[in-house]
Amino acid sequence: MIDLLNQLAICIEKGKINSQSKIPADMAGKDGVEELIDKLLRLNIPSKTIIEDGLLKGMTVVGEKFRDGKLFIPNVLFSAKAMNHAMDILKKQFPSDQLQIKGKVILATVKGDLHNIGKNLVKMILEGNGWEVIDLGVDVDSEKIIQKLKETDVKAIGLSALLTTTMLNMKGIIEDLRNNGIKVPVAIGGAPVSKKFAEEINADFYSPDPSGFLDYLNNNLN
Numbered sequence: 001m002i003d004l005l006n007q008l009a010i011c012i013e014k015g016k017i018n019s020q021s022k023i024p025a026d027m028a029g030k031d032g033v034e035e036l037i038d039k040l041l042r043l044n045i046p047s048k049t050i051i052e053d054g055l056l057k058g059m060t061v062v063g064e065k066f067r068d069g070k071l072f073i074p075n076v077l078f079s080a081k082a083m084n085h086a087m088d089i090l091k092k093q094f095p096s097d098q099l100q101i102k103g104k105v106i107l108a109t110v111k112g113d114l115h116n117i118g119k120n121l122v123k124m125i126l127e128g129n130g131w132e133v134i135d136l137g138v139d140v141d142s143e144k145i146i147q148k149l150k151e152t153d154v155k156a157i158g159l160s161a162l163l164t165t166t167m168l169n170m171k172g173i174i175e176d177l178r179n180n181g182i183k184v185p186v187a188i189g190g191a192p193v194s195k196k197f198a199e200e201i202n203a204d205f206y207s208p209d210p211s212g213f214l215d216y217l218n219n220n221l222n
């Protein structure tokens, strides 16, 4: 099992989707994300283990190599594609349509920021645990959020940012919401943000991972 998880991490790093994928050339014909996840699920390995010990492990290596100039944007895009594909497969393990909906949550990556893998992971975990997610996508400003809040009843908003520049836009979004009299709680997340930063910008909650946010929703807003 550990070997399969390690192979999965390598497939994320290399952006290898399935055995037919031509990328990377040196892995032609070998198992990709699709085959490895299928094998892991047949062994009854929980999705959480597949995500944490396979997918995220691979993405961590991508992050380190990108930081050190050993991987470049095109490589990272292949990894991101493989990661999002893997999450699409695992999503089917969470039969959200059979659960009673606990409430709606808006998720968005803030203005100027195009990173969506973390947000998509949060979405998958929330949906799999009975929350309906309104995914506003990436590069989202306060206007778009306020418009959505006018149309539908939402229990919480989750904002994601991956850049030290764009995390500052979270502050503006929270200010705009409060200035418009909107009291819906705002949670923030993403690699560069912290509990301290959340306090500084008057966010209601910070979690380094989706499960912390899920606990917050289940315990406070259910």
Ligand code: B12
Pocket: 056, 059, 062, 063, 064, 066, 067, 073, 076, 077, 080, 112, 113, 114, 115, 116, 117, 118, 119, 121, 122, 157, 158, 159, 160, 161, 162, 163, 164, 165, 187, 188, 189, 190, 191, 192, 206, 207, 208, 209, 210, 213
């Ligand atoms: C993949 C990636 C990209 C891909 C994104 C593809 C996509 N579809 O998302 C591409 C190639 C497009 C990209 C582009 C850029 N990137 Co980039 N990227 C990354 C990389 C390698 C991985 C990010 C990732 O997906 N991690 C995996 C996910 C699962 O982790 P996560 O997002 O942190 O999410 C977890 C938690 O934080 C939490 N979470 C996330 N959101 C939320 C929200 C809530 C509410 C909650 C509760 C929790 C939560 O849950 C998740 C699971 O635990 C990081 C490196 C890194 N170490 O993070 C660099 C990184 C973020 N990128 C970086 C940079 C510089 C850029 C570019 C500016 C590069 C350039 N020169 O153009 C552009 C910016 C584009 C833009 N405007 O956004 C820097 C940022 C540096 C900084 N200090 O700001 C990093 C850190 C790389 C580095 N070390 O230099 N990037």
